Amino acid sequence: MEITKLEPEKRQGLVVVLTGNGKGKTSSAMGMVLRAAGHGMRICVIQFMKGDIYSGEWDGVKLLGEQVDFNVTGKGFCGIQGNPYPHSEHRKNAQDAVKLVHEKMMSNKFDLLVLDEINNALQLTLVDLNQVLEIMEKRPDHLHLVMTGRDAHPQVIDAADTVSQVNEIKHAYRKDIEPQPGIDY
Amino acid sequence: MEITKLEPEKRQGLVVVLTGNGKGKTSSAMGMVLRAAGHGMRICVIQFMKGDIYSGEWDGVKLLGEQVDFNVTGKGFCGIQGNPYPHSEHRKNAQDAVKLVHEKMMSNKFDLLVLDEINNALQLTLVDLNQVLEIMEKRPDHLHLVMTGRDAHPQVIDAADTVSQVNEIKHAYRKDIEPQPGIDY
Numbered sequence: 001m002e003i004t005k006l007e008p009e010k011r012q013g014l015v016v017v018l019t020g021n022g023k024g025k026t027s028s029a030m031g032m033v034l035r036a037a038g039h040g041m042r043i044c045v046i047q048f049m050k051g052d053i054y055s056g057e058w059d060g061v062k063l064l065g066e067q068v069d070f071n072v073t074g075k076g077f078c079g080i081q082g083n084p085y086p087h088s089e090h091r092k093n094a095q096d097a098v099k100l101v102h103e104k105m106m107s108n109k110f111d112l113l114v115l116d117e118i119n120n121a122l123q124l125t126l127v128d129l130n131q132v133l134e135i136m137e138k139r140p141d142h143l144h145l146v147m148t149g150r151d152a153h154p155q156v157i158d159a160a161d162t163v164s165q166v167n168e169i170k171h172a173y174r175k176d177i178e179p180q181p182g183i184d185y
Numbered sequence: 186m187e188i189t190k191l192e193p194e195k196r197q198g199l200v201v202v203l204t205g206n207g208k209g210k211t212s213s214a215m216g217m218v219l220r221a222a223g224h225g226m227r228i229c230v231i232q233f234m235k236g237d238i239y240s241g242e243w244d245g246v247k248l249l250g251e252q253v254d255f256n257v258t259g260k261g262f263c264g265i266q267g268n269p270y271p272h273s274e275h276r277k278n279a280q281d282a283v284k285l286v287h288e289k290m291m292s293n294k295f296d297l298l299v300l301d302e303i304n305n306a307l308q309l310t311l312v313d314l315n316q317v318l319e320i321m322e323k324r325p326d327h328l329h330l331v332m333t334g335r336d337a338h339p340q341v342i343d344a345a346d347t348v349s350q351v352n353e354i355k356h357a358y359r360k361d362i363e364p365q366p367g368i369d370y
């Protein structure tokens with residue numbers, strides 16, 4: 001059997017949004033990182049809010065080599081029980097992350113930019129709607145932009161090309177199964 | 186800031202199902218592959234039906250090294266326009282893949298087993314419901330099992346721990362944008 005190698009007549013950057021309350025938004029973004037790495041593309045990941053709890057993808061992307069630039073910018077989920085940092089500190093981190101997004105985006109070094117949990121950061125007012133829309137507007141045409149997190153803003157959905165809503169049908173934690181490495185973190 | 190390294194009191198294999206018509210099911214499974222690789226886990230992927238069109242994850246997983254055993258078993262989507270192979274040939278391939286699943290599952294060499302598009306293969310009668318349920322029943326307790334594809338069977342959903350339904354809110358192809366490498370394949 002011959003294997004088809006697709007090549008679009010026109011390569012163009014897509015804006016992909018993964019939202020909803022189910023498992024599989026960050027995982028999906030990381031899958032695109034793996035896929036893009038397979039194509040030899042250059043990838044930048046900026047994780048908003050995350051940073052206080054180790055997750056396997058931090059080491060997973062190292063295996064992909066220098067083509068992935070991975071940035072963890074947060075101190076955990078703002079307002080979640082047990083998180084000791086005030087809103088102002090979470091907001092400062094997220095605002096620094098927005099600056100980093102512009103730097104990375106304008107460097108022209110990347111084919112794929114993942115902004116993990118940015119929808120959440122917007123919902124929690126750690127970043128502002130106009131800041132997110134500005135990132136989308138200033139995105140270079142060739143750059144793929146993937147944005148994850150619950151509660152994506154309707155205007156962000158409007159401005160995106162591909163949007164998936166990941167709905168929880170069931171989740172192991174509801175059976176009191178603890179988060180498991182490799183699957184949940 | 187100190188980084189928390191979670192470790193569950195009890196490690197146990199989870200059955201995760203990713204279904205629905207939206208983008209992000211295989212991507213999500215590949216993200217779990219990347220995450221599990223970061224944890225140093227041993228991973229086996231068996232793609233049902235896929236095999237006729239190159240996708241970036243085929244080379245992406247090679248970058249993760251020998252800890253990933255990746256198997257492409259199909260000849261494309263049965264019944265889709267342009268696919269030249271009869272149902273009987275697709276079924277034979279899928280039946281061989283089921284044998285491979287049992288071999289890999291019983292080898293005790295893996296911590297994560299991904300059965301990509303198996304829901305689709307079931308829906309298209311390339312595999313039978315009792316075969317899929319048997320795989321789920323015989324799964325060793327420690328093994329994570331991730332199953333993707335549209336139209337997951339209700340009994341498969343019943344027997345799973347975590348299930349997400351990925352719904353299409355919008356997709357670039359509806360604007361006549363061709364599939365793009367790194368994102369769509």
